[in-house]
Structure formats: structure tokens, C-alpha cells
Amino acid sequence: MQKSYANYEYFIETPMEEFIGEWVVICEGKIVAHGRDVKEVVKKAQELQPNKKFMVVRVPDKEMMIF
Amino acid sequence: MAISFRYKSVKRPDGSLVKSPSVPITMIGKSMRFDTAALIDSGADISAIPKDIAELIGLNLDKPVTSAYGIGGKVDSIQTTMNIILEKGHEKYDLILPVNVIMGKYDFPVLLGRTGFFDKFTILFDQKSGKIVLKRAQDLK
Numbered sequence: 001m002q003k004s005y006a007n008y009e010y011f012i013e014t015p016m017e018e019f020i021g022e023w024v025v026i027c028e029g030k031i032v033a034h035g036r037d038v039k040e041v042v043k044k045a046q047e048l049q050p051n052k053k054f055m056v057v058r059v060p061d062k063e064m065m066i067f
Numbered sequence: 068m069a070i071s072f073r074y075k076s077v078k079r080p081d082g083s084l085v086k087s088p089s090v091p092i093t094m095i096g097k098s099m100r101f102d103t104a105a106l107i108d109s110g111a112d113i114s115a116i117p118k119d120i121a122e123l124i125g126l127n128l129d130k131p132v133t134s135a136y137g138i139g140g141k142v143d144s145i146q147t148t149m150n151i152i153l154e155k156g157h158e159k160y161d162l163i164l165p166v167n168v169i170m171g172k173y174d175f176p177v178l179l180g181r182t183g184f185f186d187k188f189t190i191l192f193d194q195k196s197g198k199i200v201l202k203r204a205q206d207l208k
Binding site: 005007008011012015016017020021023036037038039042053054055056057058059060 | 072073075077078079080085087091101102103104106117119120122123155174175176
């Protein structure tokens with residue numbers, strides 16, 4: 001399986017209830033950073049997992065706007 | 068050929084289960100690229116992303132601020148384009164889509180609207196099975 005697709009599979013399979021309203025970074029099949037500021041979350045992930053391919057997802061909250 | 072993806076299920080604090088049709092994409096900009104799960108939004112005329120995401124990947128935001136309208140009301144936005152890759156298995160699509168970058172502090176997943184995306188695929192939302200199926204339109208190379 002492609003590494004990047006493995007991150008997506010992890011996102012689909014893993015309960016994300018505790019991260020509602022947050023940005024989550026998944027790298028090599030595990031969550032490496034999360035929080036409400038996507039720039040800070042990505043920066044932290046890059047520091048922890050330099051040069052690794054990762055997936056950034058937002059777990060939508062109830063009040064998500066639809067444009 | 069067709070590719071399919073499973074819906075993402077998230078349990079809300081009130082116990083309700085929300086299933087959303089998302090697809091894995093790679094977003095490519097001048098500064099960086101990363102993968103994300105984009106929500107397929109058939110109700111949106113055009114794709115939309117938060118300003119922070121646009122700034123992270125380095126989209127060109129040196130354009131006039133206009134307005135975008137939706138159920139959330141009127142918001143400032145900048146219309147530009149974004150390069151995405153959608154792939155699964157042996158199928159790979161490199162697309163340049165028009166996108167509204169929503170200014171201000173709004174956080175939401177990348178939304179793939181109709182323009183530039185829905186005309187590339189025949190899209191089936193199988194809510195009951197929790198699957199989304201994208202079949203390539205005939206004219207897409």
C-alpha cells in the first residue's frame with residue numbers, strides 16, 4: 001500500500017472524537033500532532049517527522065460552515 | 068475506470084454519528100505540498116479552503132478580495148487556483164481547480180465544489196453503504 005494512502009486509511013479507521021474541531025497530522029500510520037492552529041500543528045509535525053510525507057486533516061465540528 | 072472511498076464517520080458528543088464523503092488528495096503549492104482528506108461538497112459552486120491552508124502551501128493570494136456567500140453568510144474571499152492530485156491504485160488525476168480562499172479565522176476541511184471537479188467525474192454518493200465512487204468522465208485524459 002502507498003504510504004500516503006496508509007495515512008488516509010488510518011484517518012478513516014481511527015475514531016477521531018477526541019479531536020473534533022482540531023487539525024490532526026498523521027504520519028506513518030500514527031497521529032504526530034494535533035491542535036486548533038493548522039500552521040502550528042504542521043510546524044510541529046515537520047519538526048518531529050522531518051522530510052516525511054504526512055496527511056493533514058480537520059475533524060469537522062458541529063458548526064462547520066458550508067460555503 | 069472508477070475509484071471508491073469510504074465515508075469518514077465521526078461520533079458527536081451527543082452520540083449521533085455523522086458520516087461524511089471525503090477523498091484523499093495531495094495539495095501542491097509553491098511553498099509545500101501535503102496530503103489531506105477533502106470533503107466532497109455537491110452544494111458548493113466552487114471549492115473552498117481556509118486562508119491558513121492557502122498560506123501554508125503558498126497559493127497566490129495577491130488578488131482582489133471579493134465575497135463568497137453560503138449558509139454561513141457573506142465572507143471575504145480571494146478567488147485563485149489550486150493544484151491537487153487525486154490518486155488510488157493505478158489511477159491518478161492531476162487537476163487545477165478554481166478555489167475560494169476564505170479570509171479571516173474560519174476553520175473547515177478542504178471542500179471540493181462542483182466547478183472543475185464534478186465535470187471531471189461522475190460521482191455516486193452511496194450514503195447507505197458509506198461509499199463514494201468517482202468514475203472518470205469520458206473526455207478526461
